[in-house]
Amino acid sequence: MANKAQQTTTLAPDTRTRILDLAEALLLERGFNAFSYQHLAKELGIKPAAIHYHYPSKDDLGTAIVTRQLRRLRKWRDLPRVANLSPVEQFEALLAVYDNHLGQERRVCLFGSLAADFRTLPLPMQAELRTFNRELTEWLAQVLAVGRATGTLRFVGSPAAKSAQVLTTLAGALQVARVHDETPFQVIVGQLRLELLA
Amino acid sequence: MANKAQQTTTLAPDTRTRILDLAEALLLERGFNAFSYQHLAKELGIKPAAIHYHYPSKDDLGTAIVTRQLRRLRKWRDLPRVANLSPVEQFEALLAVYDNHLGQERRVCLFGSLAADFRTLPLPMQAELRTFNRELTEWLAQVLAVGRATGTLRFVGSPAAKSAQVLTTLAGALQVARVHDETPFQVIVGQLRLELLA
DNA sequence: TTGATTACTTACTAATTAGTAAGTAAGTGG
C-alpha cells in the first residue's frame, strides 16, 4: 500500500479523477441537466459504462462533485496562508477565487450553477450544497466581524447579513458575466470594494 | 375579427397561453432543461403534438417565455402607477416583485433561472435575456440616480454600478431562498434597505 | 354550402438517456 493517496506532485490523474474533473467543468459551464454520461465518455475516450463503474448513477457523480468542493472549501479556509491573513486580505483572496472563474471559460460558482435546478437534484446533493453555502457564509461573516472590529472593513448591519449579501452578489456576478461579458463582473466587484474597504 | 386581442377581464386562457404559463412556471421552478413537452402535455391534458402546433420547437417556446417577460417588464416600467412613483417607492415596488416570487413556489427570477444553463439556450433566447437584463439595469440606474439627487437614496459609486450590484443581489437572493428557505432572502433584502434608504 | 383554416389527435421515427449484465485483460496478494 505504498502510494494510494493523492501525491503532492501533480501526476497524470486517474480515470476516476478525470471523470470528476470533466463533470465538474461541464456542470459549471453548462448546468447539471445539460451533460450526459455519453458526453463525458466521448471526451474522455472511454465508454459510458466505465463511468457507471466509478459513479453508478449520475446522482452519485453529482454528489461527488459537491462533496469534493466542500472538502476543498474547508481545506482552503484552514490553510495557514489563508487563515493567517488579515481580514482585508482574506476578503481579497475570496474575490480572487471568483475572479479565477472568469478565466476558466467563465464558469459560474458551484452555488450559482445548482441553485436554479435545485429541485431536480438528488437529495444528498441538495444537502451538501446547503452545507457548502452555510459554511462559506459563516466563514465570511467571521472575516467581516474581525475586519470591522479592527477598523479595516466598513459596513452597517450584522456580519451574518452582510456576508450573505456579499456572497449572493458574487455568485450572481459570475452569472451576469456569463450572460453579458466580464465587464459587469468587474463593475460589481469594484462596487463591493468601494463600499467595504474602509 | 371582433375580439382576438387579450381582454381586460381575465377569462379562461386559451391553450396557447396555458402552455406558455405552465412552461414559464416550470422554467422558474425547475430550470429550462428539466421539463419536456410530455410534462407540459400531461399536466395540461393535451397531447405533446398540440404543443408543437403552437410552439414548433422547444427553442420557440423558450424564446416566447423570455419575449413575454420582456414585454411585461416594459409595460410595468411604463405604467403610470409605477412611473409616477418616487424613487424610494419605485425601489420598493421592485422589491415587491421579487418578494412575490417567494409565494409562488419560491420561483427564482427569469435571469436567475437561465444564467446557469445560458450556453445551452437557443441564440434568440440568449439575445432576449440580455436585452431584458440590460433594460432592467438601466431602469434601476435611473431610479437610483434620481433618488440620490433628491436625497432619498444613499450610495457611493455610479448609479449604473449600484444598479448592477443590487439586481444581481436580488437575483441571487431568490436562489438562496430556494436552496435554504425564505429567511436569507429577507435578511439580504433587509441589508439592501438598510444601506440604500437614507 | 362549400372550401379553407384552426386546433387539435393519432401514430410514428430517430436519437438520446440512464442504467445493467456479462465478459475480459491486467495486475495483486497469499
Place this chain on the structure above:
DNA sequence: CCACTTACTTACTAATTAGTAAGTAATCAA
C-alpha cells in the same frame, strides 16, 4: 501459481426526448 480484485469494454434494455406526418372535427368566410 492461483484466486481474487480492479478497471474497464461490449452489448443490451427500457424509458424518454424532440419532432413529423397524416388525419379529423369544428368553425368561419365567401
